[in-house]
Amino acid sequence: MDTAERPYFRTHVFCCTNVRPPGHKRGCCADGGSEKLRDYMKVRVKELGLPATRVNSAGCLDRCELGPVMVIYPEGVWYGYRTREDIDEILESHLVGGRPVERLRLAPDQVPAAG
Incomplete structure (x- = not known):
């Protein structure tokens, strides 16, 4: 693959940092500390020297x-x-x-545990 065909980033990591109103029935990723965890991930990607990897914030990914x-x-x-x-x-x-880390991986049809 020549340089013109090579993508700028090979890996994209989209971290939901969506905020919902307090008490929302679906919750939100921000309540789980997603912004601080995303920031930590960005630092670690640089420390590890992972080439062509971009860690981004995302709005709601609909798996709140x-x-x-x-x-x-x-x-x-x-x-x-x-x-x-x-x-x-x-x-x-x-x-x-x-x-992939199987213990953390979400299945396509995974729903929250009843509780």
């Missing part, structure tokens, strides 16, 4: 009850995550090693 959530393209792998340790595992296993 499972949040915070992210989706990584071009694979289209969705994750629910809660901690910096989750972020580190996603970066090292998925982005560096090419292996």
